[in-house]
Amino acid sequence: MSAPDLTPPEAARWAARSGLPLAPDRHAELASTAGHIHAAVSLLRELDGGEQHDAAV
Numbered sequence: 001m002s003a004p005d006l007t008p009p010e011a012a013r014w015a016a017r018s019g020l021p022l023a024p025d026r027h028a029e030l031a032s033t034a035g036h037i038h039a040a041v042s043l044l045r046e047l048d049g050g051e052q053h054d055a056a057v
Contacts, residue, residue, distance in 0.1 A: 006031045006038075 006014075008027035011034055015022050022030060 006034050 008031045011031035012022060012024075012027040015030060
């Protein structure tokens, strides 16, 4: 998710694969929230010295 942002359809697909189907009006909100979380985790990783971990966010 680092280069292109997560699109609402992709967010919906990931949520459904995780067993969390969402109403269509929530897909854009989920994609936006995921983007904010990704940005926060990226910032924390930078502050931690840029250490790379195996787990994806």
